[in-house]
Structure formats: structure tokens, C-alpha cells
Amino acid sequence: MASPASELARTAPVPPPFDIVRAAFVELRVTDLGASEAFYAGLLGMIVSARTDDAVYLRGWEERQHHSLILRQSPPAQPAAAARLGFRVRTEDDLDLAAAHFAQQGLTARWIEAGSDPGLGRALRVWDPFGYPLEFFGTIEQVATQHQRFDLHRGAPLLRFDHVNLHAPQVEDAFRFWLSLGFRCSEYISTDDAATERMTGAWLLRKPTVHDVALTAGTGPRLHHFAYWVTDPAGVMRACDQLAGGYRTDVIERGPGRHGVSNAFFVYLRDPDGHRIELYSCDYYTGDPDHQPLRWSVNDPRCRSFYGTRAPDSWYEESSLLLGPDGEPVPIASANVDERAQRSEVAA
Amino acid sequence: MASPASELARTAPVPPPFDIVRAAFVELRVTDLGASEAFYAGLLGMIVSARTDDAVYLRGWEERQHHSLILRQSPPAQPAAAARLGFRVRTEDDLDLAAAHFAQQGLTARWIEAGSDPGLGRALRVWDPFGYPLEFFGTIEQVATQHQRFDLHRGAPLLRFDHVNLHAPQVEDAFRFWLSLGFRCSEYISTDDAATERMTGAWLLRKPTVHDVALTAGTGPRLHHFAYWVTDPAGVMRACDQLAGGYRTDVIERGPGRHGVSNAFFVYLRDPDGHRIELYSCDYYTGDPDHQPLRWSVNDPRCRSFYGTRAPDSWYEESSLLLGPDGEPVPIASANVDERAQRSEVAA
Amino acid sequence: MASPASELARTAPVPPPFDIVRAAFVELRVTDLGASEAFYAGLLGMIVSARTDDAVYLRGWEERQHHSLILRQSPPAQPAAAARLGFRVRTEDDLDLAAAHFAQQGLTARWIEAGSDPGLGRALRVWDPFGYPLEFFGTIEQVATQHQRFDLHRGAPLLRFDHVNLHAPQVEDAFRFWLSLGFRCSEYISTDDAATERMTGAWLLRKPTVHDVALTAGTGPRLHHFAYWVTDPAGVMRACDQLAGGYRTDVIERGPGRHGVSNAFFVYLRDPDGHRIELYSCDYYTGDPDHQPLRWSVNDPRCRSFYGTRAPDSWYEESSLLLGPDGEPVPIASANVDERAQRSEVAA
């Protein structure tokens, strides 16, 4: 018998097998590295921390972690994709616990040597049961924050990496996986019939904000977007004004607007390969141990868009492919909820 | 030979036959006066200046003019409509000059006695050659501004009446009419073939802001919207948050967003009868005598929407009917530009 | 030999004797309960969660915790004071660990029965070695958040309790106490001579923001202020406009402005008894385990006030007394740093 979504969402947290601090970076494979650097560093104003032969490492203005975004040139004839979703664990010991945990589960995992990426310690790359490439690390070089160099911020004042949002064909199965790693649920969307209630979206966290990982029903496994924190709605709109003022309205896909879910005041941009980045502000504190998830009905129009603005179809349909252990894109499958439900989801 | 749109837009101003200060009010006929008052006073937070048997008179928080919005109960079985578009002239003498001017043009005009509306002096009601019901006045009761009572503002911080936007089947003809009254053009939209260039939208002013009257190609004569000034984008978004927070996302039709034309940061709301009100901020100074109009191509996507967000069809298609001299809605005709051009217009 | 301040600030965290989640509430003794409720609920717009014979329990708009501010009528002839500083611990077991820990240290401690305050579970009240009345609890009633009821927010949009700031005669001694409870340091201010460097202010955290507790050199023990989180600078200024617009400029003591320390965009208000509340926005993420404290020189003018605005003397000199175990105000002593250094502190 299927567990109704709300019961699942309210599952008591389990003692985590190892201690994940937060979602911390993504690596994007891009078809034209120069164009991608021009987008993230030139247009959006991110800080370049390092360059290698085939990659550029960037960070936001607040960040002290060496990098939170890696752009890497795809081999010729290979499509753009997201190569890995990085998570920080608390200590090096947690990495060993993670390796043991995933080995027990029979998941494909690999150790990545320290220094394979500038500034990064050893890492454990794991493909979860659904094909998402996760990477865990416990050590990264610390650099000086540029938080208060307001005179240098420009483009889109991206402060720090906040979360990833995943298109998942079976949200509830993915939800159980993250729960098993010690994540808690802050908000979820579900269908309205209590007996057959299905979860169509979920926001999951380790750090005490609304989320580190969001799951939204859709063809997958794919990365819907990754998000950087921006101070406030004024910062989100300033980004829009700067982009449009510089004749780059074309990179704005959706917004500015507010999600009911997560309370985010957002704008979504698409990079030259179509990877989607969210500028995200206005979430809230979730760190109390008895914090209970909020439910949204999939039929509540405010859940999708607090102000009622319709999202373009591309926002519901398009997502980044993910790389499998063989370096090829992970095969995707359609969602197990109908199209209508998909349109009702909100990714925040 | 048809005058290309840009030549028309750049016509030198003529000495006006009488001195219009600015667009100053609208009267809306509504099908449920209580519901309309609940919308404008209750939900949007406007100040009620007076009530009569069949009407409510409202003003914005900055305004000292007795009222800038009149809601009047429609007779049974009559549709909602806009009854008159009010313009302030400089002196009572200007009213007499106006009467003589319109009489010479053979337009239908009527004197309205002082006191027919609370606080309002005598007025001249005129139907322009296209059927728009205009009303000119030179005297109105002054009341105390509530500009700095920030503690009382709520809903949508509407400060003052700013402009009307008219759906006009033949924009260029209407443009010439307003030009003859001493209006100047700040911005316009036109088609791209220089030889056959057609104007599809125009922003016209007496007070030194972007406009008092906008004309946008479309089935008409109809009132597309009237607009109130809001301090800044933060105020526009606060209005959206308050509306959505109070479960009234349904009244938000378009936005928040920015128009390329006029630079407005806006949101459009629909009242219970579908009358459209814009919260408007961010325009600019146009009072220098050599101020030249800016041209936008009808094919420039930023003209429609600076951030690229698609407007809902309703925003292009729906407008308020206007009342004719017989109290019946003025018959409407389709625009003389094609549907594609209509979609390209921006009303700001 | 005195440990220089920077060495102290960078002390590696110790395993905490029990798990404190965050600073969670304050109780203020007030001389006129009605006037105080009018200030916090009426003027600032906080939500009243409960009233008892002698107390009012309030919370911010985001909060699900039953209350975060308690106003209690002082007995006749007793001065206003802060009665307790509340901290949430993770579990009920942590309370027992806390009791054992403080007993071992020989501190005065008392168990408070569950229900002594509406909604609150059993609590452990402890006077720390300097006389600050701390209270630890692990259970509190959860209520519905009003986070997105933007239509109801007014006055000062206080979202959630953020931190307390303490006037401490000997900052370094107090710093060591908090360190021993598992707190970490995000920022500190110190004198410039490396050999004799003294700490004159410190920001200490459990939840991953800039702080839960700040210590600033000054006559003490006293409570300098408690702070509520506000979404953004626009919210802080809206609060100022609403207060001044309603003729209550008198309650604004300092700001709006920004601190260099903590990056806070703030305003400080004084309640009818002179208790000080800060509206606080714009801090940053501090949750990474290798997060290192930032140092500010006591001579850096941006540390005090990022924009250079001079704080009034009252802000440096006045603070709330604290209640001792006997219900009388704890005796106070002057700071062990000179007056000049005091003026250089920034409390954020």
C-alpha cells in the first residue's frame, strides 16, 4: 500500500549515516567554455577563483569556499550536461562513513584524489539509485570573502550557492533516499485526494534554510536548476535591470516573481547551454528540531506563482542532463504523474 | 500621402487652444458599488473622500485634489464602463476657451454644473472625434495630503493619479487630436519599414512626466487602464505581496515587471468589473522644451516587456467600454493594424 | 600571560556539553504592561500569542514557536529589567546534560516547571558566572506561521527572534564562557597593539548566522539589545517611515544604517522602559565547519558605522539591567577597557 504523501513528508528524521553540512557546488559541462565564462563571470559578475586547461572555477561574492561553480569544456560532440552535484560533509571521517554507507547500498562510487580540482580535498563521487551524480567532500581551500565590496558587485549580485533543484520521475522514491541521508522536509506539494495523495514536489534541507535539494516531478533524472542567494528582492530586480539594460533580456527565462512555496523572490536565467540558474532571496529559518513541513495543494495557483504570473513552458519542460559513471548522459524517463500535475509544480 | 509615424511623432508642438495641466481623474461605472469600494478602498487602501447615493469618491495618499477616482453604480442591466476621463485646466478662463474650441470643431459638449460632483467646480464634458468622453475642469476642493502618513498606507500604496491609456483603432488620428490640444510625445512605437511606418503606440504629455495619455492600437475606443503613481519598485512589489498574501492573487493580471517604453516598473490589477488599474513607478522628467520622443520598434521585445515576460492575452484584448452622450456604450471598431502589431504594443 | 584577542577568537571549537540550537526569546520586566503591549503589538505590529494576569507573550510574523518575547509587569517600585535570556536546546536530554554541566560549575540554577509560561515546556534557569540570567528549554508549542500574510504585517515587519547583545565588563572572560558551551565566533573587534591586543566586542553563534549572542565591552552585566530579523533594508526603512509617519520619531534611537561588523542593515528602537530592540537584516551564512572569524580594528570607523553616521551617546551608555536569582537587579561594574574603546564598539 502506497504511503500518502503527507505521511511521508512528516516522517521523523533518522540519525544520518554521515553528516552532510549543505549543498555546496555544481559542475556544468559546457560546449563553449569561453562563452560560459563570459556569461557567469562577465555578465553575472561572479568571481573567478581559478582556471585550468579545460575548466573555470567561480564563486559568489560572500563565499569563502574556493569555488561553488565549475564550468568544464565538454569533449567534442558531447552534449552539455551537469557532471556532479557537490555536498559538503562535516569532517573527513564523514567521507569514510559515506563510502561505507553507499558501498553497503551497492551504489557506484569513486574516490577522487585531493587536488583533482584546485582547492578541493579528496572527494567521494556516488551515483544515487536514480542516476544523480553526487559528490561529497570535507575539505576545501578558504579564500577571503568579498561580501562588503559592494563597489565591485555587478550584473547579478550572486552571494552564495544555495541549492539544487532536481527533475525526478518518481518524487517519493527520491524523497525517501534523501530522508535516509538525514535531510528534513520544509515544504511539499501534493495532490488533493487524501486516499491517493501523491507528492509532486518536495523541498529538503540540511542547513537551516528552506532547502539544499528540491525534487520536482518531471522527466529525469535531470538538474532543473541550481540557485545562488541574493540579498533581497531589490537585488533580484537590479539584476534584471542590468541584464535587460545591457540588451540581454534573452537570458531571462522566468521572473522576477515570488514562489508561494519557499517564499522565494526569484528570477531564472539560462546560460549559453541552457543550464538554468536561479537568483534566490527571501527564504526563512528552518533549524528548530520540531519544524514541520508546510503542504501546498498542487491545485493552489499561489503555490506555482504567488502573483499568478504564468511560467513559460520551457521552465516546466527543459532541464540539464546528468553525467553517468561512463561519462555519458544518464538515460531519462518520464514522470509517474500526469502532465497537469507537472504544470502545477513549483521549483523554488 | 501618409505621413510616416516618426515624422508625426516629432511634429513641433503647437500653441494650445487652452491650457491643460494634466490628466486628473476617471469615473468608472460599476455593477456593484459595494464590491468596487471594497476593492479600491478596502483592498488597495485608497482614501474615501466622499460618498453620495450612487457614487464613491476616492483619492491617493499624496493627493490634495478632492478625488481622482469616481465609482458610480451602473443602472440595472447596463454594463460596466468608463464614464469620463478628467483633465484639469489651468484657469476657469481655459474652460471657456475649451468650450469655444470644441464648438468650432463641432464636437458634442456639455457644461456640468459646479457641485454636481462633491468638491468639483463647473466642468465641460466633450466627446472627442473618436468617442472618448473627456471632461475638463479648473476648480476642485483641496484637502490635506496624507503623503507622509506611512503608518496608514496599506494594500497598494497609491500616491496620485498619473495617466490614462486608451485603446485606439487608429492611433495616428488620435495622436493628431491630442497634438492639437498642446500635448507632446515622449515615446512611440512604430513598424519598421520606413516608407510605410505606422505608429502602433504613443505616449503623450502635458505635465512633465512620460505621459498623461497613452494611445495603443486596438479595438476601440476603449479605456485600457488608468494608472496611479507608486513611489518605487519596492512599493509595487509590496502591493503584490500584500494582495497575494491576502489570497487575492486573482486580481493581479500582469507583473510585477518593467516596460521598456516609459521605463515603468508596474503591476496591473483588474477590479471586480474588469476595469484595469496600473501601479506605476520609475518614469522620468520630460519638461525641457526641446525634449525629443524616443522611438521603439514594434519588433523590439524589450519594448513590450523589458525582462521578456509574456503578457497574458487578456491584457492585450480586454479594455473598458466608454459611455457616449446618450449614456450608452460608444460603439467600437477594430484596429487598423494587424493582430501581430497589436501583440507588440506596450501600454505603460 | 594574557592571551591576545585574535588567538582567543580563533580558538578551535570544543565539543559542547549539551546542544544549544539558538537564542530564542527574552523576558522583559516592564513598568506599565499596557504601554509595553501597545508598543510591541500596537506600534510594531507583533502577534500576541497569549496573555496572563501579569504578562503578554508575543512572536514575530515568521515564527512557529509560541512566543519569543515576554512582557511582564514589574512589581511596584521595582525598576524595568531583563529577566531572562532564552535558549533552545535540541532535546529534553540536553536539558539534563545542561543541568549537570552547570551544577559541576557551581552555578546557581533552577528548574522551571512545564507550563509556567503558556506553551513552554520545563526549563532550566541559570545565572552564568557574570550574572546573566539564562534559560534553556527543549519543548515549546508550535503555532502556525504568518510569514506570507503580507497583508497583515505592519509597523515594523518583525519576522523572527535573532540574537541578544550583552554589555560585558570583561568581554574576554564572557567570550570563554560561551566558547565552553559550543559557541563559535564570526567576528570580533580588538585593539591594535598585537602584544596587548584586547577584545572589545565579539559575535558568537550556534545557528549558522552571524550570531546568537554578541558581547560588547561596557558597564555590565546588562542587556544592550535583542534583535528581530527583518527581510531586507527596504523593510527596515519601511519601519522607520511608518514610525515617523505616525509621529513616533521619538522611539527611533539610531539608524537606519549599516554596521561594518555583521553587515547588518539596522535600526534601533527604545520601548517605553528604554529596553532596546534592533530591526536586523543582511547577515550571512556561517555554518561551514572551517568558518574563520573576521577581525575589525577598534579604530576602523567603518566597524562602528559603515556609512560613518555617529551613534548617539545613549546607544553606547544605556542598557537594560538584568534580574538576579533574588529577583533584584544584578549589580553592575564598569568595563575593563577605556572609554575610547567603548565608543569604538559596534553592537550588531
Add this chain to the structure above:
Amino acid sequence: MASPASELARTAPVPPPFDIVRAAFVELRVTDLGASEAFYAGLLGMIVSARTDDAVYLRGWEERQHHSLILRQSPPAQPAAAARLGFRVRTEDDLDLAAAHFAQQGLTARWIEAGSDPGLGRALRVWDPFGYPLEFFGTIEQVATQHQRFDLHRGAPLLRFDHVNLHAPQVEDAFRFWLSLGFRCSEYISTDDAATERMTGAWLLRKPTVHDVALTAGTGPRLHHFAYWVTDPAGVMRACDQLAGGYRTDVIERGPGRHGVSNAFFVYLRDPDGHRIELYSCDYYTGDPDHQPLRWSVNDPRCRSFYGTRAPDSWYEESSLLLGPDGEPVPIASANVDERAQRSEVAA
């Protein structure tokens, strides 16, 4: 018998002897042209329109008028000063009317040839009865606006010249002078005894905003400040953050804050010679012919500072000298109101 201030403030407007459109520019004499250009163009981000051997011509981001700020190198050993306050008149004919008017009044006046400044037509320079150097012009080169190039704005987003504020020893006499040129009063400050009421500050306008010229009681004639319009409070604060973020807190003299008078949300900066520039936002529409001035009591603390923040003494005491017909600074005299009244003035 002296006319009480309120009677003076409410004097009916006279038909102006010639048509002044608005305050349009200032010329500053500076002791280090490179340092001044670095301040206005480099730090504040203004656009350089032209450079000559001894001068730099700048404009704001919205402006189409060739320049609104002239920086000119002072001869060696001559102090910094303001050389002229520029006003636009409607037509060239108005210039001739102005010349006749001032000749009749026996004022020192000179014609300046067209082209003496890049882009500027012929101009009439006049020293008013109190020694302020005024310059009137009717023609200036038009350039492209950069209003929507939000991607290029930086530092302090100065959009357009707004007003000048003059330290005047005898406010009421100066007030009468400006009245005679067709200016109207929007707000004024006066003492509280009705019989002997004295005006200590006045805001006077031609364009329909709060002012083009403000008069504040103080040692003079001197230029207290000139002001540029900034979109909104968020823009004012962004300027502060960018200045402080770039370690230039030293240039911020007062603010950010709000004046009760004029409703301005402001910040005041000092350039390398001490000339004062205000970033100004949030005023209101004053164009209706029956617009009545608002009175503020000199004893109302909100008048000085809506939020109650004390201005530094320098803001009350320091102002730019003005150049006389002989190229030497105009001798100054103390105000005819006492020191207390001076402190109570607000310049907006």
C-alpha cells in the same frame, strides 16, 4: 510692519517677467581638477560629456542636456567656490526679456557667447541682489539618454540634476526675489510665535517638483548643496554601500535618511573641495495651480530629520563660497536668525 512668514509663503504667484523652466546646472571651481573628476566620474559614476583645457563637463544617466555639472580648475591660490547656478529658460526670447528685467533692476549682468561652454548657447550671467551668480540659457545641445543602461550605472546612480540649496542670511528677502521671477513655494519652515513669525527655510519651484531652489537661513550667500535625483531609497542606499564598500566612508557627510520637509530620502556627500552633493529621491508633484505650501515649525524635530538622526555640525555650518563679478568670492554675512533656529533648518 514685517509680514509674517506664512503670509509671505502663501503670496499669490505673479506673472513671471520671463519663463524659467528649471534649475539646470552648477559650475564648481575646484583646486585639483583631476581629483574632482575622479570623484564625480570615477567614484560617483557620472558621464563625462566633454573636457576642455581647464574644465570637465558631466551629466547624469537620464539626462539629454549636454551637461549639468561643470568642474573648472581654480587659478592658483584661489579657493574653491561655486561659480554659477544655471537655469534653463523656455526660449531665446526669454533670455532677452530676462536681460531687460535685470537691467531695469540695476543688477550686474553679462552676456556669455554661445559656445563658451561646449554645447551651450548664449547665456545671461546675473548677480542677484544678494550676490548669488545666476546664469540663464535657452539652448543646449541634446545628447542620448543612458537612462536604461542599468548595466553601466555604478557608484551613485545619479539620474538628473534636481535643485540647488542656498545658505541665505535673510531668507525672506531672498524669498521675495525668487517670487518675483515666478517661483512658487512648496514648503517652508518658520518660527512659532504668530506675531513675529520668521521664515528660516523655503523650498521654491518652477518645474512641478518640490523645488528648484531652496533657501536656508545661514551665513551667506553660499551654496549649501546641489542635488541629483536618484530613483528611490534603494538607490540611495546602494550608493552608500558602494562608497563604504570601496573604503570611501569619508565622503559621506549625512545620511542615508529622510527629511520631513520635501519627503526626500537622501544622502549628502562632500567632494574633494568640500562642495556638497545630495542624492535625492521621493519628492512629489506640485504642478496644480492651487498647490498650497506646507508649513513646518522650526521646533518640529521631524522637520529636520524624519527619523530623528542628528545631522553633524558641518552640515549646518559649511557651504561653498560663490564667485562675484570680479572673480573673487562674494563677501558673506551671518544670518539674521539665531543659532538655534539655524540648527533647526532642514535643507532638502
